[in-house]
Amino acid sequence: MRTAHRVLVGDAHPAIMFVSDHGSRITHLPVTRYRARVKTVTAFIALGSNLDDPAAHVARGIDDLGSVPRTVVKRVSSLYRSAPVGFRDQPDFINAVAQVATRLGPRPLLEALLEIERRHGRMRGVPNGPRTLDLDLVLYGDLVLHEPGLTVPHPRMHERAFVIVPLAEIAPHRLVPGCGRVSRLLAQIDAGGVTRLAGV
Ligand code: ADP
Ligand code: MG
Numbered sequence: 481m482r483t484a485h486r487v488l489v490g491d492a493h494p495a496i497m498f499v500s501d502h503g504s505r506i507t508h509l510p511v512t513r514y515r516a517r518v519k520t521v522t523a524f525i526a527l528g529s530n531l532d533d534p535a536a537h538v539a540r541g542i543d544d545l546g547s548v549p550r551t552v553v554k555r556v557s558s559l560y561r562s563a564p565v566g567f568r569d570q571p572d573f574i575n576a577v578a579q580v581a582t583r584l585g586p587r588p589l590l591e592a593l594l595e596i597e598r599r600h601g602r603m604r605g606v607p608n609g610p611r612t613l614d615l616d617l618v619l620y621g622d623l624v625l626h627e628p629g630l631t632v633p634h635p636r637m638h639e640r641a642f643v644i645v646p647l648a649e650i651a652p653h654r655l656v657p658g659c660g661r662v663s664r665l666l667a668q669i670d671a672g673g674v675t676r677l678a679g680v
Contacts, residue, residue, distance in 0.1 A: 488625050520581045521621040526643045527576045528614040534574035535559055537600055537613045542578055548592045550583035557646035563673035566608035577646040586620045590630050618643060624657045633657055641671045
């Protein structure tokens, strides 16, 4: 056992369980006591847009992250252009990743991200379809969480070059629970469809 991951369990009496890489339980804390202990957590947020001046939506989305309570933007990647994945008949995306230091729990942080999406006029249509602004909570410290409506690390991050490439620019050594370092994910992925925008 080298590392322990935090896993949220239970609805009626939610608790944080610390488990080893081999799945054995190490300790168990009620969420209320865990929250009281949460100081500042490093989280990573992926931004993407392909409608109505996408670069401006991403830039404003990063500004909006700066207004999320108890949260400070620490680093922002360059902007990248990426070819659409899945549903191909749509404009290219502009993507970036931001690193924040937050004292919000993962659920309030996601709620803040969804609120920013709404303010940018986000409508949910075709899966992987066009969007004014998509904000995904990619990593929240070393937390592993599977809840309805919130999975962390983001379940598709390791296969999305438009997340891994900007993330690797700002945090190549960061460990992704269950996947190793970001740099390793970058080496395994086809990053051909993702290009850095010059001058940003
Ligand atoms: P995607 O970003 O995968 O293309 P959407 O933006 O349409 O898909 O997200 C659909 C739902 O995914 C959101 O309503 C949100 O509740 C859920 N979700 C689950 N985990 C996450 C996460 N880590 N970050 C953002 N959304 C998430
Ligand atoms: Mg999303």
